[in-house]
Amino acid sequence: MRRWGYRYVVTPSLERVDLLALGLDEEERRRLFKLVDQDGSVLGLVSERTVPVARLVAGKLRGAPLPLRLCYAGPVLSNHPEGFSRQRETQQVGAELIGASGPLADSEVIALAVQALAAAGLRRYQVDVGHSGFFMGLLEGLKLPEAAKAAVKAQLVARDFVGLEAILNETPLRREEHQLLLRFPALRGGPEILDAAAGLVRNRRSDAALSELRRVHELLALHGLEAPVSLDLGAIRDFDYYTGVTFEGYGPDLGRPLAQGGRYDTLLARFGRPAPATGFVIHLDRVGEALQRAGVQPDPVHLEAAIAWSQGGLEVALRLGQALRGFGLRTVVSTEPRAAPTARSWATGLGARGYCHVNARGEIAVGRDRGWLRLSLADAVAQLAGTSAR
Amino acid sequence: MITIAIPTGTLLDDSLGLLRRAGVVDLNRAELGRKLLVEKAGLRCVLVRPADVAAYVNHGAADLGIAGKDQLWEAPGGHYELVDLGFGACSMIVAVPEASPLAAPETWPPTLRLATKYPLATQRFMQRLGQVVELVHLHGSIELAPLLGLVHGIVDLTQTGRTLRENNLRVVAMVGRSSARLIANQASLKTRSDTVQGLVTRLRQSVEA
Numbered sequence: 239m240r241r242w243g244y245r246y247v248v249t250p251s252l253e254r255v256d257l258l259a260l261g262l263d264e265e266e267r268r269r270l271f272k273l274v275d276q277d278g279s280v281l282g283l284v285s286e287r288t289v290p291v292a293r294l295v296a297g298k299l300r301g302a303p304l305p306l307r308l309c310y311a312g313p314v315l316s317n318h319p320e321g322f323s324r325q326r327e328t329q330q331v332g333a334e335l336i337g338a339s340g341p342l343a344d345s346e347v348i349a350l351a352v353q354a355l356a357a358a359g360l361r362r363y364q365v366d367v368g369h370s371g372f373f374m375g376l377l378e379g380l381k382l383p384e385a386a387k388a389a390v391k392a393q394l395v396a397r398d399f400v401g402l403e404a405i406l407n408e409t410p411l412r413r414e415e416h417q418l419l420l421r422f423p424a425l426r427g428g429p430e431i432l433d434a435a436a437g438l439v440r441n442r443r444s445d446a447a448l449s450e451l452r453r454v455h456e457l458l459a460l461h462g463l464e465a466p467v468s469l470d471l472g473a474i475r476d477f478d479y480y481t482g483v484t485f486e487g488y489g490p491d492l493g494r495p496l497a498q499g500g501r502y503d504t505l506l507a508r509f510g511r512p513a514p515a516t517g518f519v520i521h522l523d524r525v526g527e528a529l530q531r532a533g534v535q536p537d538p539v540h541l542e543a544a545i546a547w548s549q550g551g552l553e554v555a556l557r558l559g560q561a562l563r564g565f566g567l568r569t570v571v572s573t574e575p576r577a578a579p580t581a582r583s584w585a586t587g588l589g590a591r592g593y594c595h596v597n598a599r600g601e602i603a604v605g606r607d608r609g610w611l612r613l614s615l616a617d618a619v620a621q622l623a624g625t626s627a628r
Numbered sequence: 629m630i631t632i633a634i635p636t637g638t639l640l641d642d643s644l645g646l647l648r649r650a651g652v653v654d655l656n657r658a659e660l661g662r663k664l665l666v667e668k669a670g671l672r673c674v675l676v677r678p679a680d681v682a683a684y685v686n687h688g689a690a691d692l693g694i695a696g697k698d699q700l701w702e703a704p705g706g707h708y709e710l711v712d713l714g715f716g717a718c719s720m721i722v723a724v725p726e727a728s729p730l731a732a733p734e735t736w737p738p739t740l741r742l743a744t745k746y747p748l749a750t751q752r753f754m755q756r757l758g759q760v761v762e763l764v765h766l767h768g769s770i771e772l773a774p775l776l777g778l779v780h781g782i783v784d785l786t787q788t789g790r791t792l793r794e795n796n797l798r799v800v801a802m803v804g805r806s807s808a809r810l811i812a813n814q815a816s817l818k819t820r821s822d823t824v825q826g827l828v829t830r831l832r833q834s835v836e837a
Contacts, residue, residue, distance in 0.1 A: 366818050397708040400697075400809055426821055470818065486818070493688020493706070493813045 242350050244309035244333050249290035251312070255282040260508055261289035263395075263476050269317045271326070283315040288517060289505070291334050296509030304337025304513055325523065332499075334517030336506065341450055344483040344501060344516055345457035351497045351518045352463055355487055358525050359534045362490045364466050366426070367458075368473025369451050370480040370500070372435070375443030376422065382409060390419065394474050399423070423472030429455050435471055447482075454483055475500065483516070489528035496524050542567040543622045544590035546581035551596030558594070558602060558615055565623045578603065578610070592622045630671055630816075630823055633685060633693035634660070635678040639808050642715035643694045647673075650834035652827060682707060682811065691816035691824055697806035698785055701749035707811040711832045716808040720749060722801040723792055724781035725774050731800055733757055737780070743773035744783040753783075753803045771795040 240246065259267050262285070270282040284290060287310050295306055311331040331354070335347050348365060355363050373394075377387055386409055393402040399420065406416050418438055425431050432448050439445070451469055458467050475484050475498075484500030499518025506513040543562050547555035552575075559571040576584060578595045582605055585593030594604040602618045603610035613621055634643050640657065648654050653669040660666055664675045676684055679702070681695035686706030693707075696716055700709060722742070724730045730737075736759060743764040744750045754761045766773060770782045771791060783803060786792055792799065810831055816824050 364819055396704070397814070400709050400712040403712075424825060426818075468818075488815050488819050490819065491688065493686065493815050495815065 239309040239331075239333050239350065239354065242307070242333075242346075242353075244307040244350070247291065247294060247308045247310055248312075249284070249287055249294055249310060251284055252281050253284055253290060253293075255280040257293065258282045258284065258289055260505065261286060261292075261479065261502075263479070266316075271315050271317050285314050285316045286519065287312065287314065287330065287332060288334060288502070288519070291517075292336075292505050292515070293509055295334075295336050295513070296506060296511035300511060305343070306336045307333070308336070309333040329522035330519050331522055332517060332519035334515060336515040336517075337513045338516075339501075339503065339514035341453035341457055341483070343514075344450075345454045345461060347499060347516045347518055348454070348458060348467075348483075348485050349461040349463055351485070351487060351499060351520065352466060354520055355489075355497060355525070358520075359529055360489055360496075360525065361532065361534070363496065364468065364488045365463075365485055365497075366468050366470040366473060366488070367451065367454060367483060367485045368470045368475070369447040369483050370473075370475060371447035371450075371482060372439075372444050372471050373422070375441045375445075375447060376418070376439055378443060379439070379441040380411065380415060382411070394423075395476070397474060423474065425471035427468060429469065431469055431471065450483060479505070485518070487520075489525070489532070491531055492524060492528045494521075494524055496521060496528060540568065541570060541588055541590040542592060543569040544581075544585035544588050544593040545569065545571045545596065546576040546578070546584060546593065547572060547596040548577060548598045549575045550598035551575075551600055554600040554602065554615070555596040558596065558618060561615065561619050562622060565619065567623060581605070594618055594622065629667070630692065630820065630827065631674060631690045632671060632827075633674050633676050633681045633690035633695075635681050635694055635696070636675055637678050639678065639694060639696060639716045640675075642713075642808065646694075646713060646715070646831065646834060650830045652830060679703075685811050685813050688813045688815055691813050691820065692827065693811045694808055695811055697804070697809055698746060698749070700809060700811065701752070701804070702746055704748070706814065708814060708817055709809050709811050710828055711810040711835060713808040713810055713831075713835055716806070718785045718787040718806050720746065720783065720785055720803040720806055721792075721799045722781055722783050722803060723774075723786075723797040723799050726796045726798050728774075728780065728798075730780060733759060733801060740781070741779040742781055742783055743770050743779045745770060746783055749803060750783040771797060 255272060258270060266285060270285055272280055272282050275281050291308055291310060313327050314330050315327050317326060333350055335343050348367065352365055389405050393405060403420060406419060425435055429452060432452050436448055455469060473484055479502055480500040481503040482501030486495040487497035489496050497518055497520045501516040503514040506515055545555045545559055555571050559569050562569040570588060581593060581595045594602055596602050601612060602615060603612050604618050604621050644655050644657060653671050653673060655666060655673060660673060660675050666673045674690060678696060679699055681693040682700055682703035684690040685693040698720055739760045739762055741762045742750060743766050745766060747763050747765050750763060764779055770784045773779045774781055812824060
């Protein structure tokens with residue numbers, strides 16, 4: 239994420255509950271872990287970090303010019319036993335692009351999320367891009383009392399299409415409108431569905447959503463991401479929070495999304511610094527589960543060179559260590575003298591990719607296959623750095 | 629391969645009948661009962677307890693499932709509820725002993741004590757009424773609890789009302805109507821939309837026919 243110019247920020251784990259509530263739906267608010275502060279105000283342990291980041295942007299970073307690109311990583315807590323392990327504490331990584339509107343910003347954030355999933359080692363994944371404006375336009379276009387609209391929204395958010403149909407049967411809607419509301423969640427696929435959808439609706443907000451989606455799709459293709467991206471007009475998200483393009487990333491064989499994000503242009507205004515914003519979160523625990531199921535082993539190498547030394551060889555060993563670190567190799571120099579024959583098993587135990595030994599005369603031998611290769615310091619560095627690059 | 633979770637018990641025969649009529653898969657009860665997991669016609673069918681269908685689907689272990697609405701009230705979230713399959717129709721009701729003075733909600737005591745297998749649905753219904761309840765969570769023979777004085781009444785399912793009558797119980801409120809539903813995992817609908825949607829459409833058409 240830093241390669242995309244996103245600055246790493248740290249936000250508090252504990253916030254006032256009314257503040258956290260701004261970014262949460264009712265169910266999520268209930269699931270917050272809460273505690274009471276000395277002055278009687280109620281605090282919550284963060285269950286997501288978009289709201290804390292928004293507050294940071296409107297507060298401490300008030301003077302920083304927009305757009306701001308920020309990213310974060312850390313634990314979040316939710317009093318909701320989800321998944322098999324029923325963990326309360328999970329790990330999230332996310333990014334927010336604040337102060338930029340339009341499809342270019344939307345597609346940047348989606349592309350970043352996809353790259354992050356790929357960088358985690360996932361080989362197969364899929365991203366569904368939707369737009370909350372499409373459904374909202376649809377709903378506004380209907381001649382329905384507010385209560386009925388709220389009921390329709392509630393059934394959709396609960397993903398209960400049987401309940402939705404029951405409600406629609408009691409409304410005076412025309413048959414086409416009725417069918418449209420029941421079937422639009424299945425509008426999913428490539429850019430061709432945008433044409434199909436355009437034929438179904440006649441209102442400005444839905445049309446605007448469709449043309450934004452078309453542009454996002456084109457831009458993602460320019461990012462080289464045509465293959466894993468589908469358009470999903472039936473994407474059902476928290477309609478009160480998201481204001482534009484939304485997306486979800488899925489891995490194979492995992493019942494829940496790995497990444498979720500979208501545009502939330504109204505949140506920043508609530509902190510007194512109105513700005514368009516979009517961002518995403520990756521659920522690291524789910525990514526770990528997906529990797530495990532896909533049989534991807536985590537990279538066990540955390541050490542690239544281990545240097546053992548015999549009495550008298552310490553000075554050279556330390557110099558060699560510095561030289562290797564200068565080349566960016568993760569290097570350990572033994573804290574006690576160690577004879578050459580034991581160096582190999584010591585280095586293997588540390589999980590080092592390469593290893594060498596410095597004898598009492600300051601001569602360097604680099605371990606190779608089962609034997610040793612006597613080399614000068616410069617050649618030893620080249621050899622070990624080469625080993626690590628291979 | 630698509631996995632579908634089929635419930636044991638009263639919904640089993642109708643579920644298998646529907647899958648057969650829709651031309652999805654022809655399974656007989658004995659075959660499935662013996663093995664619990666059968667692969668046939670490109671479909672993996674698993675037989676699970678009615679209360680567990682939603683869990684299999686919510687976690688993505690099954691792409692599709694057939695479950696009574698009564699069970700879905702107890703396991704919200706994580707799945708799409710797509711089709712009302714029509715069979716397994718019953719009502720969730722509040723019932724009290726014949727001799728009880730309790731009738732419509734106005735006559736209920738400030739704290740109503742109820743026994744049920746469905747604590748979530750009961751809680752939600754009573755909250756809407758503004759009725760405070762004390763729940764006793766039981767797993768079977770609910771009808772017994774009020775007769776022994778453990779509770780004021782019960783919240784349970786009834787199809788014909790016969791069991792209630794036999795135990796001298798009288799219905800005082802309706803919590804909701806239940807029937808079998810087709811549910812789908814949220815990710816399956818996205819990541820395998822063609823196959824899953826295809827199955828859903830066939831089942832829907834068969835139900836509507």
